[in-house]
Amino acid sequence: MTIDERQRRKHETADGYRILGSYGWGDDGAGHISARDPEHTDCFWLLRAGVAFRSATVDDLVLVGPDGLLRDGEGSINPAAYFIHHPIHDARPDVTGAVHTHTGYGTPFAALCAPLVAMSQEACAFHADQAVFDSEVLDVLELDTGHALAAALGPHRLLVLATHGLLTVGATVAQAIGFFLLAERAAEVQVKCPNGRVVSDAAAARVYASVGAPSNGDDVFAWLRRSRLGS
Numbered sequence: 682m683t684i685d686e687r688q689r690r691k692h693e694t695a696d697g698y699r700i701l702g703s704y705g706w707g708d709d710g711a712g713h714i715s716a717r718d719p720e721h722t723d724c725f726w727l728l729r730a731g732v733a734f735r736s737a738t739v740d741d742l743v744l745v746g747p748d749g750l751l752r753d754g755e756g757s758i759n760p761a762a763y764f765i766h767h768p769i770h771d772a773r774p775d776v777t778g779a780v781h782t783h784t785g786y787g788t789p790f791a792a793l794c795a796p797l798v799a800m801s802q803e804a805c806a807f808h809a810d811q812a813v814f815d816s817e818v819l820d821v822l823e824l825d826t827g828h829a830l831a832a833a834l835g836p837h838r839l840l841v842l843a844t845h846g847l848l849t850v851g852a853t854v855a856q857a858i859g860f861f862l863l864a865e866r867a868a869e870v871q872v873k874c875p876n877g878r879v880v881s882d883a884a885a886a887r888v889y890a891s892v893g894a895p896s897n898g899d900d901v902f903a904w905l906r907r908s909r910l911g912s
């Protein structure tokens with residue numbers, strides 16, 4: 682572990698919050714991006730409560746321990762972030778970043794309690810790499826709920842949460858954010874064109890090899906940084 686790696690993850694997290702905020706997501710305080718700490722691997726960084734997504738900085742991030750208490754930084758957190766993200770990071774040591782927020786298309790799509798269908802290039806990024814959490818649970822302020830979410834996610838990169846929206850994970854924070862944007866675009870296609878043509882599994886698998894490559898999540902994040910943040 683190096684200080685540079687921690688700083689890289691924190692910068693990606695802060696930039697990720699501002700990217701989400703540039704779409705108007707999180708304006709009501711709902712949603713979170715988490716980044717596993719490279720040294721204290723049972724802890725993760727979050728944006729402290731009360732900071733608008735679009736104005737997030739590295740200095741606004743706090744380190745949350747496995748008990749939900751702060752290990753670094755001052756303030757408080759959205760408690761739902763702990764109950765959702767801690768079980769996922771605990772169950773998936775391969776995951777560095779996780780993203781969830783309520784969006785204009787991901788949330789209504791999730792109300793269908795169904796996986797994304799391969800009717801767009803973006804949807805193919807989740808071919809055989811997604812799961813659905815089909816539950817009436819509206820309150821996520823329990824660890825049991827978080828553990829159920831982690832179990833439903835399994836080894837996949839996308840979880841469709843009935844009543845809540847989309848959640849993505851990645852081996853880097855950048856990947857989790859990049860794939861979250863692809864999932865939102867795929868959900869938009871399906872909401873706007875529910876009877877669109879669905880491509881075959883074979884075709885979706887071929888596209889997954891490129892758009893589903895982990896590096897594509899990093900690339901999408903890099904483009905988002907340029908286009909949404911000008912950096």
